[in-house]
Amino acid sequence: MPTAFPLPSDLSPATVTNTASLLRIVALSLISGAAIASRLFAVINFESIIHEFDPWFNYRATRVLASKGFYEFWNWFDPTAWYPLGRVVGGTVYPGLMATSGVIYNFLHALNLPVDIRNICVMLAPGFSALTAWATYMFTKEMKDESAGLLAAAFIGIVPGYISRSVAGSYDNEAIAIFLLMFTFFCWIKALKLGSALFGTLAAVFYFYMVAAWGGYVFITNMIPLHGLVLILMGRFSSRLYVAYSSWYAIGTLSSMQVPFVGFQPVSTSEHMAALGVFGLLQIVAFTQLVRSHVSSKQFQDLLFLALITVGLLGFVGVVGLTYKGVIAPWTGRFYSLWDTGYAKKHIPIIASVSEHQPTAWPSFFMDLQFLIFVFPAGVVLCFHQLRDEHVFVIIYAVMASYFRRRHAVAFSSLLDTYLDAAEPADAAAEESTSETSATNGASGAAATTATSSGSKKAKKGPPPAGTTALTDLVAVKKGDKPKGIFGLDTRLAIVMNAFGMLAFFVFHCTWATSNAYSSPSVVLASTNPDGSQHIIDDFREAYYWLRQNTPETAVVMSWWDYGYQIAGMADRPTLVDNNTWNNTHIATVGKAMSSTEEVAYPILRKHDVDYVLVIFGGLLGYSGDDINKFLWMVRIAQGVWPEEIQEPNYFTPQGEYRIDDHASPTMKNSLMYKMSYYRFAELFGGGPAQDRVRQQQVPKVGPTLDYLDEAYTTENWIVRIYEVRKEDLLGRDLKSANAFAKGKKRKRSKPVSRRRPIV
């Protein structure tokens, strides 16, 4: 291995290898430690809790797996989700994440380490981030060398783009998928380099794991064939490629079909056709090569080449034809939205309403990647320097990633980092000619990895010895090149300081971004007391716990789908819709109930056995993610199914404003959502002006009345409001007149009260 310093001659090679190996292990452990530690802000600032929405489902499923065993989990039909339809969980879930936690759980318990399943789930993502760092190291080592690998590992360990999806508690598929992605690519590169069927099979095994863990496996499914195709087109076909690809594809595809949720998709959907096509192409090319080696005729070779292209074209036409005829499923809407940001907004409101599916804003790239974003192009350029097969892979990855940046922010960052590895050479390339004093770098202990990597980089390029005596022994490899470059100590120092500064700021930025932006569980909100201490706003859990403890276990709760998983996880009650948005009509039904009048909504609620309706209202506290702000999505989704009953423009004022105050449109004011949000809200202000702090508007003094629902519970800060659906009147009256009667109002015989207007 290249070293920056000449080694003392009296050392045995074994000692050198062992020492280097030890140093690498220590460096990797430190990197893993840093990767894990920086993800613990969420636990330290808050607590060991599952974050956000989807993780709550994964956690719930994992608990089933841990308590009832894998078989039960596999056959789990959950009657409480999507009431009254239920959900076949075992067949509609990527089980990799839960299985991983289950295995860890059982393993620890077998060792008499009774770790709570929640803690395993919370700590899974940080744990796997350490593995990701290791996988990145391995990957980059294949690209370049160990030092670059360490640097890349350090980068991916703390880069905020990855941390944002893998903080402690963010128990989502990405938690393990990024590691699997990285490791599959490593195995692929290794297989390609060695032409090894073993590594090809390993790549297939990890590909299978990835398929079982995350829908993003399609990325690998297309990435590796693309790489293979580009290599063939570049005339780089080799038996190594043939062995690696064939072993990966055959085993990987067969095993991936074992995941119930994937099933026969690998042979029937367009997303997977590229892999199949390249597999076929490889066979043809290999056959051609075989024939050529026997025939050795220039013309024959040309002929074969032609035949090859014809067959390829035919295959393509065949696939297109089959797709057209419907044998192969056309690409799904979600997939289109990946390619075309505008697609979702135009066609599928439910997809567009998911924040994850929104295109990433440019500033967030800097937020997530900081200076990596600048060295990224340089890294790509450097890959061209020494264009081996694996570098082609990285370049393709780069192109793909910048295109897919929207959804694949994570993958992107990870890719970036793989770059980094390559990019660091870029970095080094700029400075290495100055033959930096790695000694100074090394002295600053924080950047030990930097030191080794930049040192080695320099060594690799073999810059000439510097003039100063202190630096004469800097050079490891002397190839007798003519010395060229910058030799002044000041210049070198400037570059070193610059590089060091960039790295240091990167660390600061990552720490800052992680602790401030990415470590909030979003189940718990934090604010600050006047004395500076932390104040926890815990309304969500308050409401869910109330539901759990004080309602019958079979009480059906209706809420917007965002809260479905949380209700199932924390309140343990059946829900109408949840974050697994598979049934658009069901969601639209909830949307319709929320956006229509009480009279219209009531039969819907009763038909779905709804006992409680839960809404999120941030008006008192200024919590902007509440249901009134999401309301237009409900309207839009409902409009998609009932266009003649729900019309979006009715919810705006004639001036086209979205208002909730006195000027709000009558449709808005009579909608169930509006009524539930503002029910008795104005009274809280004791006659003073009632201010909605999210929308900065004054709520009407006389609030809405409810005839078909009863307020059942409101949390401390009014964020969650729960209403109970009233049963039909025992005397057969409609509830509105029953209510009016109970309040002692006289029924006007001559002029019946219009049904439309609420009784004041």
Added chain:
Amino acid sequence: MVRWCTASLLSFTLFALASADSFENTAIVRTVELGGSLVQVTTTFAVKALEANSKVYTVALSDAEKQTASWLEARVKGQPNVLEVADRGPDSKFAVPFQHTVSFLIFYSGVHLLDISLPQPLGLNASTNIVLETIQTHATYPWPERASQQDPQGLKYKTDLLVLSPYRTAVQRTKIRSPSPSVHSYTTPENVGDFTLDAPVTKSGATITYGPYNNIAPSANEKFISKHQQPVFIHYDYEYPVLQIPKLKRAAEISHWGANLNIQDDIHLRNAGPALKGHFSRLEHQTQTFYKRSAPHVIPGLTLHLPAGIRNAYYYDLNGNVSTSRLRTAPSVPKNAQANQYSLLELRPRYPIMGGWNYSFTLGWDSPLADSASVDKTTGKYIVQVPVWTPIPASVVNEAEVKIILPEGATDVEFATPFPAVSSAMSTHITYLDTVGRPTITLHFKDLTERHAQPIFVSYNVPLSAHLKKPIAVAVAFFSVFAFALITRRIDLRIHKN
């Protein structure tokens, strides 16, 4: 037949002690302190012996009284020593054989006899005052059964008019004291002309007095009860929430290596007051809190006295940490010293607990083992005291399970409970770094009150080898990992050696 005879013979001697002419009650005063979950009943018997060398005094409780009395203590008035009380058990099974032998004492279910052993035998015509103190649980019930957020909280208490006794009673009275003067109603007894000519009941302030009733014949028999006994109802206002703990699970884990006693309580709390009528309105609750006029049946929070010197207290529920509470810890108190300082926990549930609502949570803490453990110098055994429970004031625990987890390898385990447990069992609990598991004592209790918060004493031996088990296990585990790494690094499994 033979067994019958011996049983009846034996019982005869027992019952002979309780015969009607061995004692006479010169006066009985029963004081009932009404409360929410707990009602304290103090009965003072002024006793005169009619026989020389009378040693056992028998008191009678009705079945209902016996069932609700979760704590019972007898002492001679003014003396600190508690007298021994022997329970004769449910009398019905004794009743049949006795009908033949003891004609004047016909017992049926409905009366429960307790024998109190006097500290010294009374001579003829000597007198003494015996105080019987009971704490009744589940003796009150909300009335009306539902109350809205603004309504006051009314409770009803039912008791019997007369204090039963197997002896003749010269005079007796019952004083029932309500916590507030607003007593909505009380029963006026009828047909008590045999005992009194005055008003059978008088009320002054918060106290209702039944009696005095004179010249009562031995009353612990069915004939008297069916003729004279009658129920008395008091309906009164109670201004504090009625707390009930349907289920309490306590796990106390003793760690010698950590010098730590960890106590964890899984508490299921329930507001046993009137169920909430209609629905909970946050607006009303906030208004009431703002004007400091909270409804009497709301539990906004609890103040608990935890032991001094605790650390790492935690309070969470099924949904995670509950961060609304405050804890003020007091410094550790040496063992056996009178602790006058407590760690104060102001515990706030996630939501105010309205009538009929439930709230379950977990509360735990670490405390220095030295505060509750000692070594018996003579035998070398460790003795650890673990309280049965940490009282939540004015509450009753319906069912409690106390688990005491001893250090791994503890032998010769013995334990003593301050009062008999419903059941006890030994098992093995396996936790962190254990190889064979820890011996565990599981005890079940019923109807615990503040008075029951007494220590359970556990003594055990831990041999040195058991102490060393953990470090050896850990060392072996680490060593095997390193050895494995050592070997794998040196083994070459390649088929083609390059």
